[in-house]
Amino acid sequence: DTAVSQTPKYLVTQMGNDKSIKCEQNLGHDTMYWYKQDSKKFLKIMFSYNNKELIINETVPNRFSPKSPDKAHLNLHINSLELGDSAVYFCASSPNREELFFGSGTQLSVL
Amino acid sequence: GENVEQHPSTLSVQEGDSAVIKCTYSDSASNYFPWYKQELGKRPQLIIDIRSNVGEKKDQRIAVTLNKTAKHFSLHITETQPEDSAVYFCAATYSGGGADGLTFGKGTHLIIQP
Numbered sequence: 001d002t003a004v005s006q007t008p009k010y011l012v013t014q015m016g017n018d019k020s021i022k023c024e025q026n027l028g029h030d031t032m033y034w035y036k037q038d039s040k041k042f043l044k045i046m047f048s049y050n051n052k053e054l055i056i057n058e059t060v061p062n063r064f065s066p067k068s069p070d071k072a073h074l075n076l077h078i079n080s081l082e083l084g085d086s087a088v089y090f091c092a093s094s095p096n097r098e099e100l101f102f103g104s105g106t107q108l109s110v111l
Numbered sequence: 112g113e114n115v116e117q118h119p120s121t122l123s124v125q126e127g128d129s130a131v132i133k134c135t136y137s138d139s140a141s142n143y144f145p146w147y148k149q150e151l152g153k154r155p156q157l158i159i160d161i162r163s164n165v166g167e168k169k170d171q172r173i174a175v176t177l178n179k180t181a182k183h184f185s186l187h188i189t190e191t192q193p194e195d196s197a198v199y200f201c202a203a204t205y206s207g208g209g210a211d212g213l214t215f216g217k218g219t220h221l222i223i224q225p
Contacts, residue, residue, distance in 0.1 A: 033212050045212045
């Protein structure tokens with residue numbers, strides 16, 4: 001009954017591979033997000049998705065693409081992984097574009 | 112866009128003492144200021160928030176103050192306990208128009224010394 005769940009929790013992969021992280025929320029929220037937390041703990045927004053409106057942080061490489069099959073899901077696809085992509089990726093949802101409910105995070109390690 | 116500065120990056124206090132973390136923001140349109148606590152290996156969780164029509168808000172041992180004129184807000188934790196050890200993040204956004212989500216400060220690692 002976890003409110004925001006993301007899988008996998010850990011992802012170890014080689015440079016150049018393509019991978020996906022899945023996120024689902026059962027809170028009925030309209031807005032979902034992906035945040036990246038680097039090794040210095042800095043939380044930076046990557047995408048927000050609300051009612052089919054996608055807002056992309058301009059600093060995010062186009063190798064990253066969110067895909068939302070429905071309001072409860074926002075998956076993250078990453079192509080041609082690079083060493084610098086190693087980080088913890090958090091999915092989140094919000095009822096009002098203010099309070100965030102985070103998933104438990106996916107630790108991505110690119111070797 | 113919004114820019115949020117947070118200080119200090121690390122704060123060590125004796126158990127029972129108070130801790131204060133300060134943040135400044137750049138966008139005068141921002142009107143919602145939450146604080147998140149992230150314990151080691153866990154997800155960030157909201158602990159308290161304040162809106163621009165309020166100057167101070169308290170919840171047991173934690174309080175947040177906001178100075179709109181100076182564009183800064185602070186988190187105050189009194190009678191600190193070991194379970195307060197965590198990374199704390201301030202954030203800011205413009206309610207109703209901020210479709211690009213919260214802008215976070217870089218975090219403060221709070222260490223409670225026994």
